[in-house]
Amino acid sequence: MKFTKINIAVSLVVCSLFAHNTYSKMVEFTEDAYSMQAPQEIVDIAEKAAEFFECKDAYEVVVPKKAGILINPWNKFIGTGINPQTKNHFIVINPEWFLSIPEKQQLFLLGRNFLAIKHGTTPLSMKIIPFLFILFTGCFVLFIVWILGKTRLAEYKPWVKGLIAFCIMTTCNIAFMNGLQSKFLLHVAKNHDKAINEMIIQKTGDKDSAIKALEFFDSSIKSELNNGESFWAPYAMLFENYAHELKK
Numbered sequence: 083m084k085f086t087k088i089n090i091a092v093s094l095v096v097c098s099l100f101a102h103n104t105y106s107k108m109v110e111f112t113e114d115a116y117s118m119q120a121p122q123e124i125v126d127i128a129e130k131a132a133e134f135f136e137c138k139d140a141y142e143v144v145v146p147k148k149a150g151i152l153i154n155p156w157n158k159f160i161g162t163g164i165n166p167q168t169k170n171h172f173i174v175i176n177p178e179w180f181l182s183i184p185e186k187q188q189l190f191l192l193g194r195n196f197l198a199i200k201h202g203t204t205p206l207s208m209k210i211i212p213f214l215f216i217l218f219t220g221c222f223v224l225f226i227v228w229i230l231g232k233t234r235l236a237e238y239k240p241w242v243k244g245l246i247a248f249c250i251m252t253t254c255n256i257a258f259m260n261g262l263q264s265k266f267l268l269h270v271a272k273n274h275d276k277a278i279n280e281m282i283i284q285k286t287g288d289k290d291s292a293i294k295a296l297e298f299f300d301s302s303i304k305s306e307l308n309n310g311e312s313f314w315a316p317y318a319m320l321f322e323n324y325a326h327e328l329k330k
Contacts, residue, residue, distance in 0.1 A: 108132070109170055111142040116150035117157075117174060119143070124175055127185075131192035135285065139199050142172040150174070155313045159302060162195040162203065171199045183298055186291035191299070193282040194275075201278065204271060211270065215263050219255070223247045272320075276327055289328055296325035 108129055111119045120128070120143040128143045142165060146157035154161075160180060162173050173195045180188060226247035230236070235243055279296075283289050300321035306314045 107140050109140050109142050109168065111144045111165075111172065112167070115147070116153060117144040117146055117172075120145045120175060121177065124177055124180070127188060128173060128175075128192060131189055132196055134189070135193050135196040135200070135282075137196040137200055140170045141196075141199060142168070142170050144172055144174050145177055146174055151176075155306070155311065158306070159299065160191050160195065162198050179302065183295065184291070186286075186288055187295035187298065189286065190282055190288070190292045190295040193285070194278055197278045197281055201274075204274065211263065211266055215259070219251060219259070222254075223251050226250055272323075276324065279324055279328065283328070293325045293328050296321045296328070300325065 108125060111117065113119060119125075124145065125143050128141075132141065146154075151157045157174050158176050158179065160173070160175050162171060164170070165172050173192070180191070183191075223244075224247075227240075227243050230243045230246060235246070279292060283292050286292075303314045303317055303321065307318060
């Protein structure tokens with residue numbers, strides 16, 4: 083009977099360790115000129131969120147120094163990236179900003195970053211779209227050359243028609259194609275972000291905290307804009323729109 087109890091106890095410990103290892107592991111960050119290891123309070127909150135969202139990748143939690151905020155204004159708030167030295171994902175958090183909101187809103191904002199780590203900060207389609215536009219450009223040039231072959235220009239050498247087609251395509255790119263590609267990429271990126279917001283709510287069951295967290299982010303950005311930080315101009319309505327979508 084003793085043997086059975088010992089076996090059960092050992093099995094429970096092993097299973098517990100195995101279950102723990104299936105989740106992500108927080109890795110100590112080596113301080114540099116721009117960031118340093120987050121304080122234990124922030125680390126504890128992040129580790130709890132990582133386990134909740136079942137993120138299995140190694141990650142680092144850092145807080146920005148003044149130089150880090152200067153090179154990337156997003157570091158005033160919260161964001162994620164990849165450490166070029168360790169190749170680990172990292173989450174950068176401004177404690178003063180982050181700790182000013184309730185725990186449930188903190189969980190939502192961390193969830194956006196941990197799910198970005200799990201599912202990618204950009205969807206696969208964003209990587210494919212530029213290649214599709216390149217393919218379209220090539221086909222369009224060939225089409226123009228073919229059209230030119232049906233006109234009086236047919237008697238000209240192929241390189242002349244090719245040059246004319248290239249010039250036409252370049253004009254089209256400047257006039258609308260580049261802008262169209264940027265709009266496609268922005269649309270896909272926003273849909274990816276919205277999908278992540280929805281996944282978090284499905285996991286937490288707390289839409290109200292999600293909306294309030296997004297509104298808090300929105301007000302923070304608009305406050306920066308009001309203080310003359312033009313960097314934030316492209317993002318003036320981003321989080322307000324995300325919050326509005328969740329309210330529908």
